[in-house]
């Protein structure tokens with residue numbers, strides 16, 4: 720397990736620009752080293768802003784987008800194209816503007832997909848796709864909820880104990896109630912895990928996790944080579 724590195728940004732706008740720049744450079748470096756880059760995307764408000772910043776950055780043209788593999792850390796289990804799906808939001812903010820290879824885009828199944836509204840079956844389908852691809856993940860991007868959740872791994876939820884690649888989640892405390900998520904073992908196999916946290920309403924989970932010894936989900940994730948907390952000043956209030 721890697722010790723977390725904490726980087727505090729002066730405000731949310733600077734955080735957005737800095738994380739976008741960091742991710743662009745990370746992808747360029749991964750492609751220079753291995754030819755490809757594997758990224759796990761997150762949902763959430765902060766992520767959408769970062770995706771837009773990447774889309775409008777001239778530096779992003781240095782990336783060969785046809786050799787980027789995109790996966791998702793979690794999904795709100797809703798019909799394809801639903802505005803609340805993390806996939807829809809990422810496509811609108813970033814993916815639709817990029818020359819990606821469609822075969823390298825791996826969204827989680829929707830609730831009107833081949834498994835219908837059976838979230839565990841859809842999660843198993845995603846796990847099979849993941850296992851078949853055996854992706855090298857350079858970075859897992861994660862937002863953090865006010866309750867300390869990451870992806871769709873919620874405090875005290877039975878889904879926390881799942882050790883499959885991906886899990887179907889019922890009775891999520893945050894809407895929508897049905898979700899799909901990567902599990903801890905999958906997230907923690909990535910090279911780097913970046914927790915992106917914005918706002919004073921998240922200061923408590925940030926401080927609790929970084930104090931150590933916490934069982935909050937955001938305290939249970941780490942990269943094999945680096946764990947980065949990329950936060951703004953209000954989120955660092957209690958550190």
Ligand SMILES: O=C1O[C@H](COP(=O)(O)O)[C@@H](O)[C@H](O)[C@H]1O
Nearest residue numbers: 761762763764765862863864870
């Ligand atoms: O529902 C979700 O929420 C979290 C956190 O979102 P935020 O808007 O508070 O940043 C997000 O990380 C997750 O992917 C999403 O499904």
